[in-house]
Amino acid sequence: MPLFFLLLVLGMGSDDSPSNEQLNELKAIRGMYDDNRNKFEAGVFEFEVTEFSNTELEDAKEGRINDAFSTKGYYSYDEKNAIFSLIYPDDMIKATSKKVGSNRVATRFNNFRALTNHELSLIEILGLSPNGEMARSAQIHGGAQNFYQGVNFPMDLGFPEEYRNDLSRPFQAIIEGRAIIKLLKIDNDTVVNGINVSTISTSFRDVKETWMVDFSRACIPILRKFETSEGRFNLQMLDDIRFLPGRGWLPHKFITWRSSRTGRIVQITSVSLGPVASNRFQLEFPEPIGIKNQLSKVAYAPRKTWDLRKLPSLNLPDARPYVTMPAADEPVLPGEIASSSPPYIVLVIVAFGTMALAYGLLRWTTRHSGKSN
Numbered sequence: 601m602p603l604f605f606l607l608l609v610l611g612m613g614s615d616d617s618p619s620n621e622q623l624n625e626l627k628a629i630r631g632m633y634d635d636n637r638n639k640f641e642a643g644v645f646e647f648e649v650t651e652f653s654n655t656e657l658e659d660a661k662e663g664r665i666n667d668a669f670s671t672k673g674y675y676s677y678d679e680k681n682a683i684f685s686l687i688y689p690d691d692m693i694k695a696t697s698k699k700v701g702s703n704r705v706a707t708r709f710n711n712f713r714a715l716t717n718h719e720l721s722l723i724e725i726l727g728l729s730p731n732g733e734m735a736r737s738a739q740i741h742g743g744a745q746n747f748y749q750g751v752n753f754p755m756d757l758g759f760p761e762e763y764r765n766d767l768s769r770p771f772q773a774i775i776e777g778r779a780i781i782k783l784l785k786i787d788n789d790t791v792v793n794g795i796n797v798s799t800i801s802t803s804f805r806d807v808k809e810t811w812m813v814d815f816s817r818a819c820i821p822i823l824r825k826f827e828t829s830e831g832r833f834n835l836q837m838l839d840d841i842r843f844l845p846g847r848g849w850l851p852h853k854f855i856t857w858r859s860s861r862t863g864r865i866v867q868i869t870s871v872s873l874g875p876v877a878s879n880r881f882q883l884e885f886p887e888p889i890g891i892k893n894q895l896s897k898v899a900y901a902p903r904k905t906w907d908l909r910k911l912p913s914l915n916l917p918d919a920r921p922y923v924t925m926p927a928a929d930e931p932v933l934p935g936e937i938a939s940s941s942p943p944y945i946v947l948v949i950v951a952f953g954t955m956a957l958a959y960g961l962l963r964w965t966t967r968h969s970g971k972s973n
Contacts, residue, residue, distance in 0.1 A: 636818030677758030
């Protein structure tokens with residue numbers, strides 16, 4: 601049953617500092633939420649993603665969406681190993697892309713396939729080149745940041761603490777008294793579908809954030825709303841919350857809706873919990889592909905299957921040093937083209953079909969673009 605969400609206008613409390621009662625409530629919410637989340641230590645998840653535009657909020661919640669494009673993906677994690685894949689069909693990419701200059705292509709979707717063991721991350725970049733052909737490249741980066749920047753999944757399951765963006769981190773910041781996040785109000789009198797929920801309002805710079813947490817289901821946030829001082833906003837909704845025996849509560853649907861009337865629905869279709877086979881943490885390519893290791897500054901010889909735990913040696917003939925050549929043009933950052941609706945992401949194609957994407961803002965476009973739309 602679709603959730604009925606109340607959009608509240610919440611006032612600011614008279615005291616800038618949270619009371620002990622408010623802090624204790626935040627601690628209880630965070631504790632129940634994390635206790636539930638931590639029961640999903642490892643698993644394999646398959647899901648379907650539907651991107652849409654020109655759709656009102658009420659229609660999106662009921663599944664009546666326009667300009668829809670769907671694809672399937674998967675996400676697996678076990679301790680420090682994780683793999684994520686979300687690839688749109690080539691014909692879908694071509695149908696929704698446009699050329700914007702001699703070596704630039706604007707595309708509506710982010711293809712993202714990646715692998716990490718927390719020490720290294722292997723990121724694949726796949727998109728349309730200016731000549732109309734699909735281009736592919738892959739690079740290894742140090743650490744796990746590049747991996748988790750591109751993953752968007754309910755409750756940030758499998759994420760290490762430093763990369764989480766779910767309920768736990770901002771609530772902990774308030775509990776610890778960090779000035780960066782401010783508690784505005786807690787309201788325990790909200791009713792959604794006959795269930796009492798707690799509504800928490802916070803602020804971060806010029807962004808107001810509203811949470812609705814369901815005490816009856818491990819304090820999972822059924823609604824998260826970002827609103828800027830200019831009135832633009834983004835809603836994130838967790839729905840289809842099921843209790844898995846021996847584990848806990850797991851949302852199977854994640855809806856994002858922006859004030860630009862665009863959004864995304866992630867529907868989990870298959871769940872397998874428990875230890876994951878080690879051979880699952882590999883990236884398979886249709887043809888052998890050479891990969892650059894940005895940390896070691898070497899280019900590995902091509903192969904079809906890549907496993908971060910079984911990398912080639914850093915010596916010839918397995919690898920050779922490489923020198924990064926300066927780009928002919930200034931790089932274009934991913935983001936919206938002002939006249940475009942829905943938003944498009946700008947990719948840059950450089951010599952010999954290698955794709956260079958300004959990857960540092962990928963998390964912004966996939967997770968936080970709604971804050972400014």
